[in-house]
Amino acid sequence: MKGKGMENTEDLNIDNSTLINEEVKGVETEIQEVVEENAIDKSTKEIDELKDKYLRLYSDFENYKRRTNKERSDIFKMAGQDILKALIPVIDDFERAEKAIELSKEAKSFTEGIKLVSSKLKNTLEQHGLKAYVSIGETFDADLHEAITKIPVPEKKMKGKIVDEIEKGYKLNDKVIRFSKVIVGE
Secondary structure, X not given: OOOHHHHHHHHHHHHHHHHHHHHHHHHHHHHHHHHHHHHHHHHHHHHHHHHHHHHHHHHHHHXXXXXXXXXXXXXXXXXXXXXXXXXXXXXXXXXXXXXXXXXXXXXXXXXXXXXXXXXXXXXXXXXXXXXXXOOOOOEOOOXXXXXXXEEOOOOXXXXXXXXXXXXXXXXXXXXXXXXXXXXXXO
């Protein structure tokens, strides 16, 4: 037989199980929200890492493009270096011939022809980036000059300076392709 006290116990059990079920559902919901937040945080971190990796690769590629363009430009600038280097002794010979002709004062038309050819050759080479540089009176610089010998000089200010030039130095687009052969004051 059931008494009034027994019905209350069943009601309490039903009420307690309902409350427990509701609490379990609430905890499950909270756990699911935490899991979803962690998944979002993890995805956000992965996205940030991928963005960083993309930016690094992009900048590396841009640097590569810049470097290869510069190298290609340098190659084109220096393409004729060997030919121009081979022509430098020809210029030297023309200059020696001009000096010899000026001393003899004979055959003026021949002299003018040699000067014209020499001038045209020099202008053509200058248009392609070949330029002679001045050394006499300058301070000796091993990056530009090759010292043949040293001679004593009467003035102190000429010590370490270039007194005479045996062969001119030449640059092709600001790069030395033949050093000046010089005599330095001591």
